[in-house]
Amino acid sequence: SLRVKKQVINHQRVASYAFAFDIDGVIVRGPETIPEAKEALKMLNGENEYNIKVPYIFVTNGGGRSESARCKDLSDRLGIEVTEDQVIQGHTPMKDLVDVHKTVLVVGGVGDACRKVAEEYGFEKVVTPLDVMKWNPSVTPYHTLTEEELKCARDIDFSKTKIEAILVFADSRNWAADQQIILELLLSKNGVMGTYCDTHDEGPGIYFAHSDFVWATNYSLNRYGMGALQVSIAALYREHTGKELQVIRFGKPQRGTFKYANKVLSRWRKDVLEEHVEQSQASDSVFSDTDEEETESDDEPLTVQKLSQLTLDLPPASTVYFVGDTPESDIRFANSHDASWHSILVNTGVYQAGTVPKYKPKHTCENVLEAVKYAIEREH
Ligand code: G3P
Ligand code: MG
Known part of the structure; x- marks a missing residue:
């Protein structure tokens, strides 16, 4: 059988193992980039003593x-090319909801940014808490929209709008206003504002x-995140109704996100291999330097055609x-979720x-550099 592991392509090999990285607290802390991250990723891109490329x-x-904006940020910070196919954000799998809900309230993030992301995902009608506040400023008695916020708000008649789902996309920039609106909708008749x-x-x-x-941000202590907002909303809901709030969760550690991540990873591993095939074809030096020791001796000689086939039936990462x-x-x-995943905790x-x-x-x-070194050593 053909093995992906340790095949030599243009003097460089593609690993059978792979990496997945968390971002906040591993690669970045707020506006700061964790200093070791750059070198860690360089190593995976092939700059390591084994001359191996690790997806x-x-x-x-x-x-x-958007995922593309996130990639640009990562690429700029790390001095490498990160593509959209390599990045899953908390809300990325929410794309799958576009056929389920037409009109959605998207909560969190700066200004209009999350609305734009949701529209790119394909949601038909995306409204935000800023639209609600513009429609009727009395909804949030202690917050008047700033000029900046007004620019991001659209004119929508919420007395005639049925909100089918509340999607908390990113951290709320205004807990008081967002909670007021979310609670009102949860207790509403069919998601219409002003009803109970x-x-x-x-x-x-x-x-x-x-x-x-x-x-983790660049402050010395951890900051409350979206999970804390969830706890807060659930507490208010319980206080008001005596019932437990039912929520649908995405992100880590949810199984749905794991499945999504595995799909993204296998696609990306195929891309990495295929890119190698193309480079090899272009330079006409395919497998010119096969390292006997590293290549399975019972393997047939690997041809471009066979490798293409191989990338179609790529086995999961070891x-x-x-x-x-x-x-x-x-x-x-x-x-x-899967015994082949190997967890590494950084400080x-x-x-x-x-x-x-x-x-x-x-x-x-x-840190992340030590994590990469540990894994590479463990594999070789
Ligand atoms: O708001 C983001 C934060 O809660 C976690 O990000 O990259 O550590 O999963 P990350
Ligand atoms: Mg983190």
């Missing part, structure tokens, strides 16, 4: 901008892009190293070195 993707719970359903069972469903209670900083999301995510984010993580990683190390 990798990013799985962040963060969001608030006594039985509390006609409101829209609520979806969260992730449930991180805290996250091991996926997942590097994260938050035990509750990242380590739980990597440990829960550059939410997790505080010396404490006992709630979910135990397979390995702990200082």
Whole structure:
């Protein structure tokens, strides 16, 4: 059988294993880039003593901008090319809801950014809390829209609009206003503002892009995240109705996100291999330097045609190293769904070195560079 592992292509090989990275607390902290990240990714791009290229993707719970904007940011910070096919944000799998809900309230992020993302995903009608506040400023008695906010708000008659779902895409920039509006809709008749359903069972469903209670920024202590907003909304809902709020969760550690990540990773691994085939064809030096020791001796000689076939039937990665900083999301995510995922916890984010993580990683190390070195050594 043909093996992906350690095949020599243009003097460089593509690994059978792969990486998936969390972003906040592993690659970046707020506006700052974690210094070791650049070198870590260079190593995976082939600058390592084994001359091996290791496919990798990013799985962040963060969001608030398009996948392409996120890629540009990562590429600029890291000095490498990160493509859209390599990035999953918390709200990325929400794309799958476009056929389920037509009119959605998208919450969180700066100004109009999340609306634009949701429209790019294909949602038919996307409204925001700013639109609601513009429609009727009395909805939020203690917040008047700023000029900037007004520019992002559209004219919508919410007395005639049925909101089918509330999608919390990114961290709320205005908890008070957003909670006021979300609670009103949850308790409404069919998602119409200004209505109230006594039985509390006609409101829209609520979806969260992730449930991180805290996250790591460039401040010394962790900051409350979208999961904390979820706790707060659920508490208010319980206080008001006596019932538990039902929410639908995306992001890590959810199984749905894991499946999505696996799909993205296998596509990306195919792309990496195919790119090698093309480069090899172009330079006409395919497998010119086969390393006997590293290549399976019982393999037939590998031709471009065979490799193309191989990329179609690519087996799953032998091991996926997942590097994260938050035990509750990242380590739980990597440990829960597939034994071939290998969780690595770093000390550059939410997790505080010396404490006992709630979910135990397979390995702990200082930072992302150490994580990459550890995995490469383990493989060779
Ligand atoms: O808001 C984003 C944050 O909660 C987590 O991002 O990259 O650590 O999954 P990340
Ligand atoms: Mg993180």
